[in-house]
Amino acid sequence: MALTLFEKLWQEHLVESSVDGDDLIYIDRIFLHERTGSIALSSLAADGRKVFYPEHVFCVMDHIVDTYPDRTDDTTMPSGRDFIVATREGAREAGLTLFDLDDPRQGIVHVVSPEQGIAQPGLTLVCPDSHTCTQGALGALAWGIGSSEAEHALVTKTLRVKRPGTMRVRFEGELAPGVTAKDMILHLIGRYGAGGASGYAMEFAGSAVEALDIEGRMTLCNMAVEFSAFTGLVAPDSKTIEYLRGRPYAPQGEQWDLAEAHWRGLVSDPDAVFDKELVIDCDTLEPQVTWGTSPQHTVAISGSVPVPRDADNADDKSSATRQELERALQYIGLEQGVPLQGNAIDCAFIGSCTNARISDLRLAAAILRGKQVKKGVRAICVPGSMIVKAQAEAEGLDRIFTDAGFEWRSSGCSMCFYAGGEHFGERERVISTTNRNFESRQGPQTRTHLASPATVAASAIAGAIVDPRGYLPEEYR
Amino acid sequence: MEKFEQHEGVAAPILRGNVDTDAIIPSREMKRVSKLGLGEGLFAGWRYREIGGREVNPDFVLNRPEYAGASILLSGSNFGCGSSREHAVWALKEYGIRAVIAPSFGAIFANNCIRNGLLPLELAEQAIAAIAAWVAEAPQANQPLIDLPGQSVEANGQRYVFDIEAGAKRMLVEGLDAIALTQTHWPVIEQFHEQRKHKYPWVY
Ligand code: SF4
Numbered sequence: 053m054a055l056t057l058f059e060k061l062w063q064e065h066l067v068e069s070s071v072d073g074d075d076l077i078y079i080d081r082i083f084l085h086e087r088t089g090s091i092a093l094s095s096l097a098a099d100g101r102k103v104f105y106p107e108h109v110f111c112v113m114d115h116i117v118d119t120y121p122d123r124t125d126d127t128t129m130p131s132g133r134d135f136i137v138a139t140r141e142g143a144r145e146a147g148l149t150l151f152d153l154d155d156p157r158q159g160i161v162h163v164v165s166p167e168q169g170i171a172q173p174g175l176t177l178v179c180p181d182s183h184t185c186t187q188g189a190l191g192a193l194a195w196g197i198g199s200s201e202a203e204h205a206l207v208t209k210t211l212r213v214k215r216p217g218t219m220r221v222r223f224e225g226e227l228a229p230g231v232t233a234k235d236m237i238l239h240l241i242g243r244y245g246a247g248g249a250s251g252y253a254m255e256f257a258g259s260a261v262e263a264l265d266i267e268g269r270m271t272l273c274n275m276a277v278e279f280s281a282f283t284g285l286v287a288p289d290s291k292t293i294e295y296l297r298g299r300p301y302a303p304q305g306e307q308w309d310l311a312e313a314h315w316r317g318l319v320s321d322p323d324a325v326f327d328k329e330l331v332i333d334c335d336t337l338e339p340q341v342t343w344g345t346s347p348q349h350t351v352a353i354s355g356s357v358p359v360p361r362d363a364d365n366a367d368d369k370s371s372a373t374r375q376e377l378e379r380a381l382q383y384i385g386l387e388q389g390v391p392l393q394g395n396a397i398d399c400a401f402i403g404s405c406t407n408a409r410i411s412d413l414r415l416a417a418a419i420l421r422g423k424q425v426k427k428g429v430r431a432i433c434v435p436g437s438m439i440v441k442a443q444a445e446a447e448g449l450d451r452i453f454t455d456a457g458f459e460w461r462s463s464g465c466s467m468c469f470y471a472g473g474e475h476f477g478e479r480e481r482v483i484s485t486t487n488r489n490f491e492s493r494q495g496p497q498t499r500t501h502l503a504s505p506a507t508v509a510a511s512a513i514a515g516a517i518v519d520p521r522g523y524l525p526e527e528y529r
Numbered sequence: 530m531e532k533f534e535q536h537e538g539v540a541a542p543i544l545r546g547n548v549d550t551d552a553i554i555p556s557r558e559m560k561r562v563s564k565l566g567l568g569e570g571l572f573a574g575w576r577y578r579e580i581g582g583r584e585v586n587p588d589f590v591l592n593r594p595e596y597a598g599a600s601i602l603l604s605g606s607n608f609g610c611g612s613s614r615e616h617a618v619w620a621l622k623e624y625g626i627r628a629v630i631a632p633s634f635g636a637i638f639a640n641n642c643i644r645n646g647l648l649p650l651e652l653a654e655q656a657i658a659a660i661a662a663w664v665a666e667a668p669q670a671n672q673p674l675i676d677l678p679g680q681s682v683e684a685n686g687q688r689y690v691f692d693i694e695a696g697a698k699r700m701l702v703e704g705l706d707a708i709a710l711t712q713t714h715w716p717v718i719e720q721f722h723e724q725r726k727h728k729y730p731w732v733y
Contacts, residue, residue, distance in 0.1 A: 072710070101708070470555075
């Protein structure tokens, strides 16, 4: 029978079907971070339970750690130290691999895992973090879970999961220069709503996805959860295999050959049937920016802030009601109907598991080279991992950022989210490469506009939301 | 885990879509390595006047006297979307919420609910609107009655039937611990583990 990639992965990991209505799925790798992993580990210990296979469990410090130079366990976030210490102790007691604060491999979980070759095609990988779907870009079945589920996976190496439906999104055509994976996924969510893939495991396919490098595919899969998908997946291809070759945790020697042969078969069969299919034309896609408080509040850069009363007449009432639009507009502090471009910003943020890998930094730096961030705009770049940071420094990108007026930080989630520590100011308008523009996500009452690294860099220079295509250097045109 | 069979209680409406887990429990309210002490931070961004403060915002539904003691929430679609933080469920439970009624839920959130004895109950938007309208007439008196074994909600003399996965229902009704339950399948898991080692050696 013809199978989709998701169905193949599911079958390979199905321990038992219909256990109390769910499937029992075998879990190959577990990642924990100090924010939620600390609780899972301490709760496990309190219940006297043990990790079944510690060799397959990895921990990282990313959410609460400071990103200043010379950071220590004492964090800007009050009580952050407790989370860090609890994770360190929990990891040591259970015998887990930890990428600690001072480890040169430290970074954001979803950046570190692929970078180390821990995420691989054909593996199931879970983490108590919703953006675990990022790692589906390598053809791994990777999804976010809660803490109780993490405990379940740690103890039994399985999870009880209701099997999601299958969905394929085909991005066809070719992206114009200055348009990126971030714009693809924002557009998809903007068009079909934040609940658009609820109940589905999504496979991203089509010529525009094939053309993306692995890092772009990670950006795409990262926001699958903002589309309410169970996870996002891209079938492994030669790019995936080249990406993984030689990475520290990737198979080596003979094992590599076996793995590669298996990975090459991890594609949806040509006649496989998906429960749902969507097609997006990328030829005409423009850079996208959010105007509101949900990733579905997305418009093309040439577009305008919506007029809530129009929602009453729209055919599709499912995605947003007039009331919701009004509320979002009030929070974000923009006039209805005005063009999105030209709205002044207070801050620019390049960071997070969505867009802080080396290719993102290269793109932003290309736009910033020889330019200055507009006076009065606070601009920050937080590399996705210390390895990304080191790489960027080796290429001299850090100088481009700092010369332009950006702060250059150590790695962590930083101001992707506000946990009581460092944050952007009240009602400040931030253009950000992150994935969530929820109310107060980046600081109390902070107003977030999601965009690509190109759009953020260009907007930092302009001091306002702008189309990055006018700022592209020769090599990106 | 606390069992869920029947429950009757005051139902508070937060009738908007995409109520995310950041809104249910802001990150800044997750101060300790603990599942406890989170109830106070529930909906903190809406419930209190100032970020980080504790002066109540009298307009927020849970602060209105007519909704005092609410143990059921009525909301819009995709409730609990966003961050996977289980703190959202722990905060709701500690506050005293036993069930959330919405047209749909964030998948991770719904799972977290079931692992903690909180019922994520799906009803059509119109049904929820009708229940909310009836409740609003006299919130303390007009309390919906949820019957999980019977898969129904009674409100205003109407009986609304809902669907729920058999597994989830059993977990909630019997108050089961998922880990202990899965451990009864240990021989099968171990066998699978050994076979997988053999078949996909590079994974180990
Ligand atoms: S960078 Fe942001 S979205 Fe990514 S894991 Fe960290 S907090 Fe979550």
